[in-house]
Amino acid sequence: MTEYAKFQPWLDWLDQRYDKTLDRLKSWSAINSGTGNIDGLDRMRDAILDAFAELDATTAIIDLSDCEAVAADGSIAPVRYGKLLHFSRRPQAPVRVLLCIHYDTVFAIDSPFQTPRLIDENTLNGPGVADAKGGILTILNALSALERSPFASGIGWDVILNPDEETGSIGSAPFLAEHARAADFGMLYEPALEDGTLAGARKGSGNFFVRIKGRAAHAGREFHAGRSAMVAASDCVMRLDRLNGKVGEATFNIGKIDGGGPVNVVPESAVVRFNVRVSNHDERHQAENEIADVIAAINQRDGITAELHGQFGRAPKPMAGRTKALFEWVRELGHDLDLDIAWKPTGGCCDGNNLAEAGLPNIDTLGVRGGLIHSDQEFVKLDSLIERAKLSALILMKAGSGDLPDALKKTEI
Numbered sequence: 001m002t003e004y005a006k007f008q009p010w011l012d013w014l015d016q017r018y019d020k021t022l023d024r025l026k027s028w029s030a031i032n033s034g035t036g037n038i039d040g041l042d043r044m045r046d047a048i049l050d051a052f053a054e055l056d057a058t059t060a061i062i063d064l065s066d067c068e069a070v071a072a073d074g075s076i077a078p079v080r081y082g083k084l085l086h087f088s089r090r091p092q093a094p095v096r097v098l099l100c101i102h103y104d105t106v107f108a109i110d111s112p113f114q115t116p117r118l119i120d121e122n123t124l125n126g127p128g129v130a131d132a133k134g135g136i137l138t139i140l141n142a143l144s145a146l147e148r149s150p151f152a153s154g155i156g157w158d159v160i161l162n163p164d165e166e167t168g169s170i171g172s173a174p175f176l177a178e179h180a181r182a183a184d185f186g187m188l189y190e191p192a193l194e195d196g197t198l199a200g201a202r203k204g205s206g207n208f209f210v211r212i213k214g215r216a217a218h219a220g221r222e223f224h225a226g227r228s229a230m231v232a233a234s235d236c237v238m239r240l241d242r243l244n245g246k247v248g249e250a251t252f253n254i255g256k257i258d259g260g261g262p263v264n265v266v267p268e269s270a271v272v273r274f275n276v277r278v279s280n281h282d283e284r285h286q287a288e289n290e291i292a293d294v295i296a297a298i299n300q301r302d303g304i305t306a307e308l309h310g311q312f313g314r315a316p317k318p319m320a321g322r323t324k325a326l327f328e329w330v331r332e333l334g335h336d337l338d339l340d341i342a343w344k345p346t347g348g349c350c351d352g353n354n355l356a357e358a359g360l361p362n363i364d365t366l367g368v369r370g371g372l373i374h375s376d377q378e379f380v381k382l383d384s385l386i387e388r389a390k391l392s393a394l395i396l397m398k399a400g401s402g403d404l405p406d407a408l409k410k411t412e413i
Contacts, residue, residue, distance in 0.1 A: 004336040007397045010149040011337075011390045014141055021137050021385050022124075024051060028133045029116040029126035033082075035104040035166045041082030044103050048085060048136060048161060055143055057087040057159070064164065064171035070209040070309055072258040074269040081171040082163030086179075089147075093156030095399050098179050098360065099143075100351055101135040101189035101367065102165030106374050113376040122382050129380040130370030135189025136161060137385065138367055142392035151400035158183065162351070168207060168313040169351055176351055177358040185326055185399075185408055186355045186362030187392060191370045194381060198365040200327065200343035201319040202353055203277045204284055206312035210236055210295065212259070213305045216268035226266025227303030230259050233270035236306065239294045240274055247290060248283045251347075252276050277347055280316050288312075314353035319345070322361035325407035330363060333394050339387070361408065366392055 024047075033044040049059070064081040071077045082104065105128040107113055116126025128134075139159060146152050158179050162172035169176065180186065192198055212233050217226030243252045252274060259270025276291075278284045291308065298306040319327070327343060334341035343365075352364025369384035398404075 007149070007151075007394055010145045010397065011393060013148065014145050014386050014389050014393065017141050017144070017389070018386050021141060022382065025124065025129060025134055025137055025380070025385070026116050026126070028136075029129050030114065032107060032109055032111070032114060033104055033128065034106065034108045034111070035164055037109040038080060038082055040109060041104060041163050045083060045085060048103060051140055052087055055087065055089070055140070055147060057089045060086040062086060062175065067170050070211055070271055072271065074211045074213070074258075074271050084163060084172050084175060085159075085161040086175075087159040088157070090153070090156035091158075093154060095155045095404055096183045097155060097157050097396065097399065098160065098183035098186045098355070099139050099157060099189070100160045100162070100176065100186065100355070101132045101139065102163065102169075102351070103133070103136060103161050104163045104166050105131065106166045119379065123379050124382055125377065125379045127378065130191040130368055130378055131373040132189055132191065132367055134370065134380050134385065135191065135367030138189055138388050138392060141386070141389035142396060145389070145393040146396045146400065149397050149400075151397040153400070154402055155396060155400035157396070165351055169354060170313060173313065173354055176354045180355040180358035180360035183360055184404065185322075186352070186360045187366050187395065188350065188352045188355070188362055188364035189367035190350050190352070190365045191367045191373060191380070192365045192384075192388070194369050194371045196339065196341070196369055196384075198327070198341065198343040198363060199346045199348065199352075201345040202317040202349055202364075203279055203347045204312060204316035204353060205314040205349040206276045206310060208274050208276065208291065208308060208310035210272040210298070211307045211309065212236065212270045212272065212298065214266070214268050215303050217266040219264045219266055223266060227301075228266050229270040229304070230267045232298055232301050232304045232306065233257055233259060233272050235301070236272050236294060236298050239297060240272075240291070243287070243290050243294075247286045249279045250276060250283045250287050252287075276312070278312075278316060280318070284312055284316070314349040315357035317353045317356040322408055323356065325405060326361045326363060329405050329408065330391075330395060333398060334391060337387070337390055337394065339391060
């Protein structure tokens with residue numbers, strides 16, 4: 001018997017899961033689970049709990065702490081999250097793996113994009129079909145195959161499904177970090193590209209908000225008594241934009257300016273919203289210092305106050321050390337399934353950044369093949385539903401058989 005042949009029966013077993021997987025994906029896609037739609041997230045959670053019952057795992061439904069957001073008028077408002085799901089089996093096993101993906105989507109409750117439809121026999125269009133409800137089903141199928149195999153006893157697993165990834169995983173980040181520190185490697189289920197290419201190194205990302213307060217006045221009678229928050233916001237925007245090209249490869253993107261009102265009133269408040277992407281930790285620290293200098297300069301304006309809110313929620317994820325070793329190992333396993341596993345760097349971020357910051361090597365695009373995510377053209381290639389489940393099942397069974405490469409043993413990431 002060849003090395004691969006001993007896993008073959010449980011990989012072949014997955015073929016019979018296709019119809020049920022497709023039916024579930026269509027059903028789940030029709031549930032609006034936008035990050036802010038708590039009722040929809042509750043319905044999606046219940047559907048997941050029903051599907052995952054076959055794994056006979058220890059299950060926890062966890063409330064996440066609320067966070068704060070800056071409203072358009074500059075006020076601070078609480079943000080509620082859905083509930084995090086945690087499934088676990090064999091925590092004392094010699095090898096531990098953490099499998100993660102989110103069950104929220106970017107599509108709001110009033111989005112016109114609400115239902116799936118077949119484009120052709122191999123392409124399904126629908127909200128969340130690739131990002132990332134197809135990934136949840138990949139986890140379910142892979143673990144179902146593992147649990148039927150004789151290799152399950154050698155590996156313990158945790159599954160975390162969070163409801164807030166599309167807004168930065170602010171609520172779930174502490175839970176992700178806690179479980180990352182207990183695992184040997186991580187498997188995340190963001191979608192791969194249509195051709196199967198994975199994301200390699202990722203940039204870090206921070207979302208920031210500047211609350212600017214001035215002094216209102218009548219634009220005609222008392223213009224000079226006013227202090228325009230919008231003018232100060234414009235100054236802030238230009239200073240931030242000039243940081244592009246100054247801090248290595250870091251980018252500073254001004255996303256939105258809120259403020260102002262009737263044109264006969266000097267505006268009293270404004271909010272500047274911006275995103276920063278960095279390639280490494282040095283760029284992050286330099287960017288933080290430069291942003292602080294910008295805020296200090298705005299506060300030097302007469303009658304103006306500026307407050308910075310937000311943070312770097314995603315640290316850079318380098319392709320090095322144990323993370324690179326994990327990719328190389330998975331590429332070798334892919335050959336057994338006639339899959340050519342390749343990867344390339346990306347400026348995008350996901351929970352893989354969080355796990356890497358906690359010291360856990362991980363591959364974060366083990367989900368279905370698809371594309372055009374975050375748009376009403378989002379699609380999944382249906383032949384990848386079982387294909388990607390087989391890849392994950394092979395990884396899990398191989399690790400459970402005791403054949404985890406020495407390079408993946410816990411050292412520096």
